Every structure is written in C-alpha cells, then in structure tokens.
Amino acid sequence: MTRFKPNAINALGPRRRVGWLLAIPLIALLLVAVYFVFFANRSSGRWAYYTALRLSPETFARYTLQPGSLCGDAPFAFPTTGAIFGLWDQSYRLGHHHSGIDIFPNTAPGETPIFAAYPGYLNRLPDWRSTVIIRVPDDPLNPGRQIWVYYTHMADREGNSFISTKFLPGTEEVFVEAGTLLGYQGNYSGDAANPTGLHLHVSIVKDDGEGRFLNELDIDNTYDPSPYFGLPLNNRANPDGFPICSTELGLADWAAALD
Numbered sequence: 001m002t003r004f005k006p007n008a009i010n011a012l013g014p015r016r017r018v019g020w021l022l023a024i025p026l027i028a029l030l031l032v033a034v035y036f037v038f039f040a041n042r043s044s045g046r047w048a049y050y051t052a053l054r055l056s057p058e059t060f061a062r063y064t065l066q067p068g069s070l071c072g073d074a075p076f077a078f079p080t081t082g083a084i085f086g087l088w089d090q091s092y093r094l095g096h097h098h099s100g101i102d103i104f105p106n107t108a109p110g111e112t113p114i115f116a117a118y119p120g121y122l123n124r125l126p127d128w129r130s131t132v133i134i135r136v137p138d139d140p141l142n143p144g145r146q147i148w149v150y151y152t153h154m155a156d157r158e159g160n161s162f163i164s165t166k167f168l169p170g171t172e173e174v175f176v177e178a179g180t181l182l183g184y185q186g187n188y189s190g191d192a193a194n195p196t197g198l199h200l201h202v203s204i205v206k207d208d209g210e211g212r213f214l215n216e217l218d219i220d221n222t223y224d225p226s227p228y229f230g231l232p233l234n235n236r237a238n239p240d241g242f243p244i245c246s247t248e249l250g251l252a253d254w255a256a257a258l259d
C-alpha cells in the first residue's frame, strides 16, 4: 500500500497552489522593499556624511568633540576626541541594534587617548584585550541604581592592547577618577582580517541586581548613553540626527559644509 502524505500546498488543490507559488516571490519582493524603506535609509545618510567628512579634515573638526568637555549639565564628560556617528539603537545591519555610541577620530590606531567619563571602579577580565568596564555604584541619573560603563576597541587589529599598563588583564575594582587615562582608540574586532573602523565604542550596561554586569551585546541590557553625555539627538525619534554638544550645527549645516 502506498501511503500519500499530503503537504500543505498539495492539499490546497491546483488553483490555490498556483496562487501560493505566485505569493512567494511577491512576499520576497515586499521584504526587500521594507528593508530599503525602513532599514537601509534609516542610518545610511549619517554614514554617507561620515565618509564624505573624513575627506575634509577641517569640516570633520567642526563635528569633533574634545575629551573632558561637558555638554550642559550632563554628568559624564566626553571620553575621547572624535565625532559621534554610531548611535544607540542604530541598525548597522538587518536586525541589529547598536548597544552604545561610536566615536570616530580622524587619526590612526593607538594615537587618540580615552579617558574615564565618570568616576568608578575599573575591571578588566583576564581575556579582555581591548575592553575595560567601570562600575558606577550610584547612577547619577537614577540615584541608588548601579550601572557599568563599557569602553572597547582599545587594541590594534591583531589584538595588541592599547589599554593603559596600569590596568592589566585581571584588574579588579581599581578606583579611577573621571579623566583617568584608560588607553587609546583602536580597531580590534576579534578578527585580524576584518578589523572594525577606528573608533571608541562606549555603552552603559545594566547590573544583574547581584553586582554583576549583563551581556553588553544585547541592547536590552543597556541604557541609551545620550542623556549621560547630554546629547539630545541620540534617540529613536531622530534616526538621521547626529549628536553634537552645540545646537548651532544642525544636519542642514553639515550638508551645506560639504558642498
């Protein structure tokens, strides 16, 4: 006896089957359209500006913030020299949500210093080549809550560390003041063949409630750093905005400067 096991399409009959076969490319087309409308356009404008700006050091300098500068009454000082092009919750690829902010200098790996944005207790896991995390027991924006400030990419593409020798692998709970030199900007990604663009990634990581930091790669385990740095454009409502301390330079001004 032959047993015929109908699948979902066979069970529908020939006419509906043709309908379903037509629907598949249409759905695929729709997904591609949705991708371009809602994802690709969302942040491509800012990256296009970034690419163009790098060709003009004078213009780039206008969007560069300086270490130690405070925006308004923000509690965190700017940690390095550079312009912010990567925002919290920005998508770098489909389905990705960036967990911090990315600050780009116009220099070379190992040249641009990074300083603690806020005082706290520095930790570096034994296998961390490019990262330190600073425990802040009392969140200045939410007193009583503990947060962790994460700084990464402080190594060259091969993984040679640019972190200050004061903070060797395995460092635990060393108190640092705001302004303490942590290391230098690098392009370490974990894969020497595909280094990241030179930048500092800084994020605010949630505590697990028992004194440990959560996995920084998941955006749900982080807070938007923008209010800590006083950068109001860094939010979901302004996906094409770019955060700068001064409101004098807007996006239109930036575009005009490139003409």
Ligand SMILES: [Zn+2]
Binding pocket: 086, 098, 099, 100, 101, 102, 200, 201, 202
């Ligand atoms: Zn980043």
